[in-house]
Amino acid sequence: MPQPLPSAAQPQARLYYGWLVVAAGFAVTFVGFGCAYSFSAFIEALQHDFDATRGSVSLVFALAGFLYFGFGMISGPLADRWGARRLAVLGMLLTAAGLAAAGMAQSLTQVYLAYGLGVGLGVGCAYVPAMGTVQRWFVRRRGFASGLAVSGIGVGTLVMPPLVSLLIPLMGWRGAYLVLAAIAVVVGAGMSLLIEDSPQQRGLQPDGDAAPESAASDAHFPQPAPAAHRAATARPADATGATIRDALRSRPFIALYAAGLFSSFGLFVPFVHLVPYAQDHGIAQPVAVLLMGAIGVGSTAGRFFLGGVADRLGRRPALLAMLMGMALALLIWLASTSMWALLIFALLFGLFYGGYVALLPALVMDEFGGRNISGLIGILYTSVAFGNLIGPSAAGYAYDLTHSYAVPILASAACNLLAVLILARLSRRGP
Structure with a gap:
């Protein structure tokens, strides 16, 4: 009588598990950056309650951004060693704790500590491990x-x-932070439990391809695994690619790092200052906040569509085009004063920004392989951390001095153009 095939030989489920890992990465970025980029909606309330300048309030976002990009240098290698799931869950819980503590702060210094450390370290702990895992x-x-x-x-x-703009009139900015904290626990930490480090840990292949015939045959007649093999498979199975030391000394990594550094000086200025800029030009706060939503629409389109286009046309030239597009969009912002003009800027900037963020981890994987992918992405993002620390707060202090955003916007566009020139050297290299 025929016996049923072992479970390893059963047909695979139609849904490739990699897409659940993608869904978990989506949840991490939705919660982490959605909470971070809603900060512009809190600026007016924080200025009023703590009698603070725009520059000092902007420093809250800058400190958090410095930590969540800079901490990737630590969380990335830890994820390569210990696994991404536990880092992502811990990061989302830290984010929730920081948001809740910010909602109970009694001074701007306490907001710096609560929001900066909680959200900064939380997002930094979750983002790079989640994105590195998706690449495998x-x-x-x-x-x-x-x-x-x-x-x-x-x-x-x-x-x-x-959402924050609706919550603040209903329950105050403190209550709004508590709602965001609950979202971080339920959506962020909950979905992070789906993360697994590599397809090989589930007996799968990248893209859902069928396993090699020899591997399938071995599944029917498994042999006891040597201790060394068991230790090796406890970590992600994609061990090909450059060491961290070799990657850091290579011209492609240096070019990517320098381009990321200069670009990020202007990259995050709109996320903090676009809403106050619109209010300065007579646009009411509830309407001005919609501009952040427009950046989100453009960003979603850029991440969703431009990543697939780059797979066909080449990820290096596509990344170059994204930086150029952000520079041109920032120049449009300089000339915009009406809601419609600012809406056009927000959509275009979001489109190119979204494409840039989507392509950067994939290009790192292309260049250096998966052996240390999370660690390399984390180190690369320290360049973004320094830009995020300096750019938005410098723009706020420049506004306090001149009562104009002209200089910060021009400087932001110039930094992106400089990043284009730097990255163009990488694009001229062979494969």
Whole structure:
């Protein structure tokens, strides 16, 4: 009488598990960056309650951004060693704790500590491990999958600022922070439990491809695994690629790092100052907050569609085009004073920003392989951390001095153009 096949030989489920890992990455970015980028909706209330300048309030966001990009240098290698799931869950819980503590702060200094440490370290703990893991599950559709995962940033930017704008009149800015904390626990930490480090840990192949015939045969007649093999498979199975030391000394990594550094000086200025800029030009706060939603719409489109286009046309030239697009969009902002003009800027900036963020992790995987992917992404994001620390707060203090955003916007566009020139050297290299 024929015996049923072992479970390892049963047909695979139609849904490739990699897409659940992508969904978990989407949730991490939705919660982490949605909460972070809703900060512009809190600026007016924080200025009023703590009698603070725009520059000092902007420093809250800058400190958090410095930590959540800079901490990736630590969380990335830890994820390569210990697994991404536990880092992502811990990060979302830290984010929730920081938001709740910010809602109970009695001074701006306490907001610095609560929001900066909680949200900064929380997002930093979860983001890089989640994005690094997504890269291992895909090869042919890596750009699309990476774009889909980070499209949570765009959707979070679309949803969270208008939500906060509705919550603040109902329950005050403190109550709004508590609601965001609850979302971080339920959505962020809950979905992070779906993360797994590599397809091989589930007996799968990247992109859902069938396992090699020899591997399938071995599944029917498994042999006891040597201790060394068991230790090796406890970590992500994609061990090909550059060491961290070799990658850091390579020209491609240096070019990517320098381009990321200069670009990020202007990259985050709109996320803090676009709403106050619109209010300065007579646009009411509830309407001005919709501009952040427009950045989210453009960003979602950029992450969702441009990642797939780059898979076909080449990820290096596509990343170059994203930086150029952000520079041109910032120049449009300089000339915009009406709601419609600012809406056009927000959509275009979001589109190119979304494409840039979607392509960067995939390009790191292309260049250096998966052996230390989370660690390399984390180190690369320290460049963004320094730009985030300096850019938004410098723009706020420049406004306090000149009562104009002209200089910060021009400087932001110039920094993106400089990043284009730097990255163009990488694009001229061979494969």
